[in-house]
Amino acid sequence: MPVTVPPISERIRSLATSAAPTHVSLDGSAHATRGGVDGDGRPLLLVKPGEPLHLVPAAEDVVVTVDLAATRTLGGVDHPRGLLKMQGWARRVPAAEARDAAVAVAARCPDEALFAAVEGGPRAPGLFRVDVGYVIYLTGQESGMLDAEDYLGTGPDPFLDAAESMLDHVNAAHRDGLRRAVEALTGAPAPEAWLWELDRYGATVRTGAESPALIRIPWPRPAAGPRDLERALVHLMDSSR
Numbered sequence: 001m002p003v004t005v006p007p008i009s010e011r012i013r014s015l016a017t018s019a020a021p022t023h024v025s026l027d028g029s030a031h032a033t034r035g036g037v038d039g040d041g042r043p044l045l046l047v048k049p050g051e052p053l054h055l056v057p058a059a060e061d062v063v064v065t066v067d068l069a070a071t072r073t074l075g076g077v078d079h080p081r082g083l084l085k086m087q088g089w090a091r092r093v094p095a096a097e098a099r100d101a102a103v104a105v106a107a108r109c110p111d112e113a114l115f116a117a118v119e120g121g122p123r124a125p126g127l128f129r130v131d132v133g134y135v136i137y138l139t140g141q142e143s144g145m146l147d148a149e150d151y152l153g154t155g156p157d158p159f160l161d162a163a164e165s166m167l168d169h170v171n172a173a174h175r176d177g178l179r180r181a182v183e184a185l186t187g188a189p190a191p192e193a194w195l196w197e198l199d200r201y202g203a204t205v206r207t208g209a210e211s212p213a214l215i216r217i218p219w220p221r222p223a224a225g226p227r228d229l230e231r232a233l234v235h236l237m238d239s240s241r
Contacts, residue, residue: 004218006199009146009154012137014199015082016041017156018164019068020108024090026052026064033066036108041152043068043086043130044093044105048113053090054126061091066130074171074194074206081196082139086132088148093127095120101127141214162226163198166233170195174237181239182207182215190215200229203236 006014021035021043029052035045043066047053056062068084093101102114105127117125135146157163170178171194182190182205190207197204202218217236223229 003201003222005216006157006201007154008142008144009150010157011139011199012082012084012135012146012151013041013154014156014160015070015137015139016068016084016135017160019070019082019084021045021066021068023067024053024064025066026062026090034105034109034111035066036105037068038101038104038129041156042088042132044101045090045128045130046105046109046111046113046117047126047128049123049125053128056090056092056128058092061089061131064088064090064130072196079206080140082137084138085136086130087134088130088132090128090130093129098127101129157199159200159223159226159229163200163229166230167195167198170233170237177237178205181237182217184239185217186215198229198233200224203233 005011016037019037021033023030024033024045031051033045035043038044045053045066053062053064065085065087068086070081070084071078072081098118098120102118106114113125117127132148132151134148135151137144137146175193178195179190179193182193190205192207192209194206195203196206196214200223202216205215205217206212207215219232223232
């Protein structure tokens with residue numbers, strides 16, 4: 001039987017790539033936080049003076065739980081794609097790696113405090129990286145837990161950047177064609193159709209406004225590269241003609 005959806009570990013890694021930390025829990029207390037995710041899927045936290053993590057010495061680590069949220073912006077409105085809860089060990093990013101960490105954080109939450117974090121100093125904001133122990137995920141359709149080996153041992157969809165670019169283009173310029181294609185494939189109305197997810201195994205379309213539904217449309221075979229993915233998407237859009 002052909003694979004029609006990504007392995008769950010790959011899907012969660014892809015989701016984490018676009019997620020942003022919202023809260024961090026330490027010693028039983030939780031507070032809002034800002035940050036990003038590095039190339040290995042580990043949370044990066046921008047910690048300002050006065051926040052509990054800022055007191056942790058550079059050579060030590062501490063157990064934390066980080067909540068992350070992934071959203072999709074459709075028509076200027078943010079819609080939740082998934083929630084992740086990662087527990088692990090937070091440690092200050094070494095000075096030699098601070099610039100790369102700041103760049104990763106800036107991709108999710110630009111903040112002038114990142115400049116001071118890179119320059120360092122006792123009263124400067126700090127950058128912390130969380131070594132993941134396990135991940136709890138809730139995507140709306142699926143929920144579960146991944147251990148560190150499954151999560152860190154899997155990469156995101158290999159064509160994720162190209163897929164996101166194609167998705168944005170379709171949602172910006174070809175939604176009417178997408179609607180007609182989905183209606184032709186399903187035989188049912190597809191109002192407010194948006195491309196929700198796009199990966200090497202298929203596309204997920206979000207339809208409806210009041211009670212939105214997700215429709216999965218698998219490719220005949222997994223895309224072997226960005227051009228394959230583009231051809232599959234064009235074939236989907238042409239299916240109503």
